[in-house]
Amino acid sequence: MYKIVGKRRLNSTITWLEIEAPLVARKAKPGQFIILRTDEYGERIPLTMAGHNSEKGTIDIIYQAVGKTTLLLDQFEVGDALADVVGPLGKPTEMEGLKRVAVVGGGTGNALAYPIAKGMHDAGIQVDMIAGFQTKDVVILEDEFRAGTTNLYITTDDGTYGEKGFTTDKLKDLIESGNAYDEVVAVGPPIMMKFVCQLTKKYDIKTVVSLTAYMVDGTGMCGGCRVVIGDENKFACVDGPEFDGQLVDWDELIQRNSFYQEQEKEDMSHICRLTGGVRYHD
Amino acid sequence: MINLVKEKNPMPEQDPMVRNKNFKEVSTGYTEDMAINEAMRCLKCRKKPCTTGCPVRVRIPEFIEKIAEGEFEEAYQIISDTSSLPAICGRVCPQENQCEGVCVQGVKGEPVAIGRLERFAADWHREHFKDEVIEKAEGNGHKVAVVGSGPAGLACAGDLIAKGYEVTVFESLHKEGGVLAYGIPEFRLPKSIVAAEVSKLADKGVKFVNNAVVGMSMTVDELFEDGYEAVFVGTGAGLPQFMNIPGENLLGVYSANEYLTRINLMKAYIPEYDTPIHISKRVAVIGGGNVAMDAARCAKRMGAEEVYIVYRRSMDEIPARKEEIHHAIEEGIKFQLLTNPVAIKGTDKAYVCGLECVEMELGEPDSSGRRRPVEKKGSNFVLDVDAVIMAIGTRLNKLILETTENLEPNKKGGIGADEKTGETSHEGIFAGGDAVTGAATVILAMGAGKNAADSIDKYLESN
Ligand SMILES: Cc1cc2nc3c(=O)[nH]c(=O)nc-3n(C[C@H](O)[C@H](O)[C@H](O)COP(=O)(O)OP(=O)(O)OC[C@H]3O[C@@H](n4cnc5c(N)ncnc54)[C@H](O)[C@@H]3O)c2cc1C
Ligand SMILES: Cc1cc2nc3c(=O)[nH]c(=O)nc-3n(C[C@H](O)[C@H](O)[C@H](O)COP(=O)(O)OP(=O)(O)OC[C@H]3O[C@@H](n4cnc5c(N)ncnc54)[C@H](O)[C@@H]3O)c2cc1C
Ligand code: SF4
Ligand code: SF4
Ligand code: FES
Ligand SMILES: [Mg+2]
Numbered sequence: 001m002y003k004i005v006g007k008r009r010l011n012s013t014i015t016w017l018e019i020e021a022p023l024v025a026r027k028a029k030p031g032q033f034i035i036l037r038t039d040e041y042g043e044r045i046p047l048t049m050a051g052h053n054s055e056k057g058t059i060d061i062i063y064q065a066v067g068k069t070t071l072l073l074d075q076f077e078v079g080d081a082l083a084d085v086v087g088p089l090g091k092p093t094e095m096e097g098l099k100r101v102a103v104v105g106g107g108t109g110n111a112l113a114y115p116i117a118k119g120m121h122d123a124g125i126q127v128d129m130i131a132g133f134q135t136k137d138v139v140i141l142e143d144e145f146r147a148g149t150t151n152l153y154i155t156t157d158d159g160t161y162g163e164k165g166f167t168t169d170k171l172k173d174l175i176e177s178g179n180a181y182d183e184v185v186a187v188g189p190p191i192m193m194k195f196v197c198q199l200t201k202k203y204d205i206k207t208v209v210s211l212t213a214y215m216v217d218g219t220g221m222c223g224g225c226r227v228v229i230g231d232e233n234k235f236a237c238v239d240g241p242e243f244d245g246q247l248v249d250w251d252e253l254i255q256r257n258s259f260y261q262e263q264e265k266e267d268m269s270h271i272c273r274l275t276g277g278v279r280y281h282d
Numbered sequence: 283m284i285n286l287v288k289e290k291n292p293m294p295e296q297d298p299m300v301r302n303k304n305f306k307e308v309s310t311g312y313t314e315d316m317a318i319n320e321a322m323r324c325l326k327c328r329k330k331p332c333t334t335g336c337p338v339r340v341r342i343p344e345f346i347e348k349i350a351e352g353e354f355e356e357a358y359q360i361i362s363d364t365s366s367l368p369a370i371c372g373r374v375c376p377q378e379n380q381c382e383g384v385c386v387q388g389v390k391g392e393p394v395a396i397g398r399l400e401r402f403a404a405d406w407h408r409e410h411f412k413d414e415v416i417e418k419a420e421g422n423g424h425k426v427a428v429v430g431s432g433p434a435g436l437a438c439a440g441d442l443i444a445k446g447y448e449v450t451v452f453e454s455l456h457k458e459g460g461v462l463a464y465g466i467p468e469f470r471l472p473k474s475i476v477a478a479e480v481s482k483l484a485d486k487g488v489k490f491v492n493n494a495v496v497g498m499s500m501t502v503d504e505l506f507e508d509g510y511e512a513v514f515v516g517t518g519a520g521l522p523q524f525m526n527i528p529g530e531n532l533l534g535v536y537s538a539n540e541y542l543t544r545i546n547l548m549k550a551y552i553p554e555y556d557t558p559i560h561i562s563k564r565v566a567v568i569g570g571g572n573v574a575m576d577a578a579r580c581a582k583r584m585g586a587e588e589v590y591i592v593y594r595r596s597m598d599e600i601p602a603r604k605e606e607i608h609h610a611i612e613e614g615i616k617f618q619l620l621t622n623p624v625a626i627k628g629t630d631k632a633y634v635c636g637l638e639c640v641e642m643e644l645g646e647p648d649s650s651g652r653r654r655p656v657e658k659k660g661s662n663f664v665l666d667v668d669a670v671i672m673a674i675g676t677r678l679n680k681l682i683l684e685t686t687e688n689l690e691p692n693k694k695g696g697i698g699a700d701e702k703t704g705e706t707s708h709e710g711i712f713a714g715g716d717a718v719t720g721a722a723t724v725i726l727a728m729g730a731g732k733n734a735a736d737s738i739d740k741y742l743e744s745n
Pocket of ligand 6: 043067068069264
């Protein structure tokens with residue numbers, strides 16, 4: 001069992017968890033993810049590791065409650081244990097040869113972008129982070145971002161905090177004002193990543209994106225996570241999750257991510273089963 | 283006394299039109315009387331040809347004689363001498379190509395139902411020895427790691443623990459059993475049987491570490507650093523293949539592995555379980571092996587009205603077990619033979635709405651001796667389906683090869699290992715099962731695990 005040893009709400013839907021998972025913590029690297037199962041009836045869902053502590057044998061995840069499983073996860077408190085945590089999965093972020101990088105995060109994607117930004121910063125790379133949110137109320141992890149990057153720029157769509165506008169606007173400003181990036185990393189909703197890639201293509205900057213495809217095993221066994229990169233089918237769990245954004249077929253990814261939506265909505269309507277952290281079973 | 287009836291005692295089965303709507307076991311098993319009656323069909327041939335047809339050399343006439351005498355537990359013990367998973371092999375071995383394929387009774391009639399009798403003995407034992415006190419072998423102080431908990435890994439672990447080794451099995455999934463857990467469906471192999479075998483091993487002292495992806499969570503080399511003196515790799519051949527035809531990423535195209543995993547491992551067919559699966563009305567399964575039959579029969583049980591097996595050769599070449607084909611036909615699966623898919627059609631929302639196929643005819647035999655299918659020009663047609671399941675085979679996952687120095691692949695891309703001893707190019711690493719041979723059978727994987735256990739024992743004794 002994988003005990004929860006820390007829990008902190010970051011905003012009304014996003015929560016940070018620290019979980020005991022010594023085997024994972026021992027090997028974890030920035031950019032990698034885990035797959036967890038809350039209990040015997042649970043599905044396997046992938047979540048990026050926001051950090052880890054090899055000595056304590058713990059890993060951190062930051063999740064947004066968007067549907068059945070993440071809402072169920074929300075019911076777990078410190079001291080409770082998850083049925084399964086497996087990892088580290090996926091390829092770690094490539095950092096070799098990089099000197100200056102812009103990391104762009106959107107919404108919950110900021111949580112996924114954070115370990116990449118921090119990992120690069122720890123490795124001595126200059127990291128400008130653009131953290132985009134819809135509005136002031138949902139801004140998360142500002143102190144952590146500031147400590148883990150060289151420069152932090154927060155944007156909100158409605159201008160209630162930081163600069164008003166989209167992350168792409170800020171990125172464009174930074175590039176236009178003479179910041180020469182070796183690479184841009186974009187993590188967020190596919191549509192944001194798509195626009196970042198459209199922008200960076202004009203300036204010919206290599207852009208790495210982290211893709212969230214439907215996953216089951218996370219080890220290359222099911223092929224459910226296949227994404228089109230260039231002309232090739234790749235498995236996001238083992239070949240990724242980070243890919244060259246210019247080669248991603250975004251429309252197909254967005255389409256594939258909608259496959260189970262009806263059933264997921266229906267699952268949500270059975271949310272009465274989520275009672276006080278314990279499932280109802282007869 | 284010998285029973286002169288030429289046919290096997292029929293296996294009691296659920297009615298096809300009932301069972302194709304549930305996941306309960308199709309065949310309910312012989313009663314004691316049926317088993318004795320069937321056992322009496324054995325001629326006790328002096329040369330025991332049946333035994334030579336069994337990859338692990340189960341002493342077939344001996345155990346059958348015990349069943350005929352009503353000594354069911356003794357029958358089970360004889361089987362257990364050479365086979366680790368009789369309840370499983372009795373159910374899933376392709377007996378017609380193995381033991382029963384060479385049974386003398388099969389010359390003029392049907393062979394003795396060796397598989398059904400094996401299953402009977404194993405089930406009888408499980409039911410009557412529920413509280414069996416497991417004796418643990420005395421420890422010899424040596425540690426061995428087994429990677430993968432499929433039939434190869436389980437058999438290897440079982441033999442090693444019996445020899446006194448401290449055995450730990452590392453499995454990447456949350457449940458043990460390999461294909462037995464995630465691939466072969468409940469209606470053909472109840473998961474409680476797999477779980478019983480696993481818990482028996484655990485009682486004997488085998489440690490299971492699930493959620494451990496060797497190559498990611500730890501490397502094989504790190505297992506040695508952690509004090510394991512030998513490692514058996516039985517990681518299977520789980521990497522799904524696609525056909526590379528247009529439309530394969532449309533919504534409703536699955537690999538058989540994904541489809542079967544959602545259903546068997548994640549139990550998407552039981553409402554209480556969260557893992558989603560799309561409910562399809564008309565399903566095409568591409569391929570003609572056991573995997574294809576399992577996927578098709580699952581699709582039917584998930585409520586599909588029409589399910590097609592699309593296979594490019596004819597019924598004579600189809601590789602699935604005879605019994606499964608027979609069961610599939612009974613359950614209403616349609617066989618679209620001599621047919622090859624060329625493209626998958628989608629709606630404007632990218633949902634599958636058809637499978638374009640071309641008719642095939644059989645030409646000259648190829649290197650495998652099977653007649654090669656060739657396309658009939660201009661015979662294209664569209665099968666009206668809303669889901670397509672690819673069951674055209676799997677390859678080896680390269681993770682262990684890529685993360686272990688000095689471990690060489692074989693010609694097929696599997697782990698290079700002596701098929702008799704399991705020895706690899708890396709000292710102390712042994713391998714067997716599908717990881718070495720490519721997709722094969724449960725009994726071959728189990729045999730490889732047992733052979734490797736012997737080799738590991740010799741290797742560690744001499745060190
Ligand atoms: C590599 C990777 C890393 C991720 N990291 C994070 C993270 O750090 N924080 C975070 O909040 N979210 C992350 N996600 C997304 C997270 O997995 C989904 O939000 C979660 O699975 C939703 O499940 P649900 O049952 O709560 O919601 P549902 O209502 O079932 O699903 C909502 C949406 O989540 C996605 N999703 C659902 N099931 C899966 C699945 N099994 N695999 C992948 N995606 C799925 C789909 O797009 C779906 O439409 C990551 C996804 C991937 C692939
Ligand atoms: C749907 C289906 C139906 C079949 N039907 C039959 C049948 O009727 N009769 C028959 O004889 N054969 C059948 N087979 C074939 C048979 O199941 C296989 O040949 C057999 O299971 C191979 O055993 P194995 O132990 O080598 O590998 P597997 O059973 O594949 O087990 C390998 C295990 O290793 C784990 N693993 C993989 N990589 C790692 C890693 N890096 N770290 C840790 N663990 C890892 C996997 O998760 C898995 O649990 C069928 C196969 C399928 C897919
Ligand atoms: S293990 Fe398989 S091949 Fe051997 S006797 Fe039993 S059913 Fe036949
Ligand atoms: S070949 Fe058939 S009849 Fe002869 S001993 Fe074996 S099982 Fe009995
Ligand atoms: S999640 Fe199954 S292959 Fe990637
Ligand atoms: Mg869900």
